[in-house]
Amino acid sequence: MLRNLLNIDTWQEAANSIGKNKFRTIITVTGVFWGILVYITLSGASKGLDNGFEQRFERVSPNSFFTWIQGTTIPYKGFKSGRNFSLKLEDVNFLKSRIKEIKYISPAINRGVFGNGTTIIKRGSESESYGVYGHFPAILNISDKEIYDGGRFFNQLDIDNKRKVCLIGERILNDFFEEWEEPIGNNITIDGEFFTVIGIMKFVAGGGIEKDSDIWIPFTTFQNLYNTGERIGWLSVSAHDEYDVKIVEEKVKSLIKYKYDVHPNDKSAVNGFNIGEIFDRIKKFAKGLTLLSIVVGIATVFGGVIGIGNILLISVRERTKEIGIRRALGAKPDEIRLQIIIESVTLTLLSGVSGIVVGSFVLYTIDFFTKNMSDFPYTNPTVPISNIIGVLIFMVVLGSLIGLIPAQRAVSIKPIDALRED
């Protein structure tokens, strides 16, 4: 049997009989081809999605969250519901000293977004309204901010001296500056005050609430400019790696509720956005998609392979006489059987491999056209080589198994009866 398997003639015969009816062969292999195509495309796409989101969030520590205050919804300790209040700068140390899981905590405030006031930013005759953010340098520990060459982030001295320096988003650069102008060291006006541009922020889509037209200034400068006192807009918190960020988030929220007399069950008064959780959800979604692609792929391949078996049964029926001739001339039943099985495996592999090739091409094409779409989280869609090999083995096994049926059918007719067939 093995010797026959390695014999070129056996393969030649199989190739001949497959090639004899090309149109039918193509129709036959479409089923398996489609199944593999679906599997490769779906599972590659889910990997691409996974990679895409990973890339989006790689600038933000996955072990971090934001928290902010919204109106209370439950009356508590004599306060009516709908009460609004703000977090204060002192809360930073209050939380940090009481919750040991906190690694970094950085307060921030803003204006011109979320409906909290407007801003007027000017340079020369240009005037626009952009979001202005007050930050501490500590924010860099929680979410990285990439700055174009030549620029810098603000530092502690800027904070201490309440310097009027700012970082601007890429779009502001395009709106306010000519291409040949050097923005760094130049001035823009923020609500009447002159600010020196010290850096251009590179925009990465999806990494939180930021836009490409934000202006970042030192927190203390913001306080002075807008007279916000001790108020802060939200806190960015990252947990030590060994702790579950979800639990830390809950701890922080409850402590804030305790401090500001919010009902412990008030879910929306202290709100939060947990990147780790979102990240997890996307990961799970991608995993689900991969699983789905396997299930759909297997089911379709199964259907396709049964189709191949079916066509081979017909083909064996058609070739009854030829098989009879071969056997009269001395072909052994094993040789006939093997030939049919090889036909089955060849058909299966043929369709499978073309499915893999076309699937890869589809993935490549999608990748190619979405490479520069920054708002489409899809990067480097791949299917691991081990899965491809697994798919091929799966197809060989399935092809052999289904081939057994027509193979047995081919030798079950006695040669003398087969010869009488017309």
Add this chain to the structure above:
Amino acid sequence: MIKLSNIQKSYKLGKNSLHVLKGINLEIKEGEMVAIMGSSGSGKSTLLNILGILDSQDSGTYFLDSQEIKNLDETKAANYRNKFLGFVFQSFNLISYKTAIQNVALPLQFQKINRKSRQKRAKEFLGMVGLAEWSTHHPNELSGGQKQRVAIARALVTQPRVLLADEPTGALDSKTSYELMELLQKINDSGETIIIVTHEEDIASMCKRIVNLKDGKIVEDKHIKQKLASEYV
């Protein structure tokens, strides 16, 4: 070469059984050219199938080249057919998608002979039947006579001990039939044992011996003076 003693064969047809061969005793020596004759239903095809190990007898013994043929599984039977026997059929039974030379080489493929020697031997035998120039043609490009010659080359390529021909001229006009018989006589002259099943008197008369079957029994077995097919052509 062939020795049959008391061969019995019956087929079941529903509840009845049809007794086709009712005790055949026949001995054929090496180099003979035997015609088996009989009207349809006489059992001549069944006899040929048993001789060709395509069918098995119910009882009786069959010796082929001093080897008893009985209780063979399909693999062994295939092996014996390939080694000892060559077949020629009424309807040629060439494989349509193979060229003449590929058809001739096919039995050698089952012997696991390598491609080169297969090719060489097949060419040689195609030459012997006068079709060397047609080797790359497919059966549908050949005339009936040519197809049967290819079939003869295929039957002989393994150098079998016995050539079995089932109505080899049944699908041919008489001129082509005689040409074919001339070829078979030539092959027989070189020492090959040939058994031909036919119902045509003139074809039978070109053999050296005629065995007449009727209702499953041999009713006549005579050696004759062979008519040379070349005289008819």
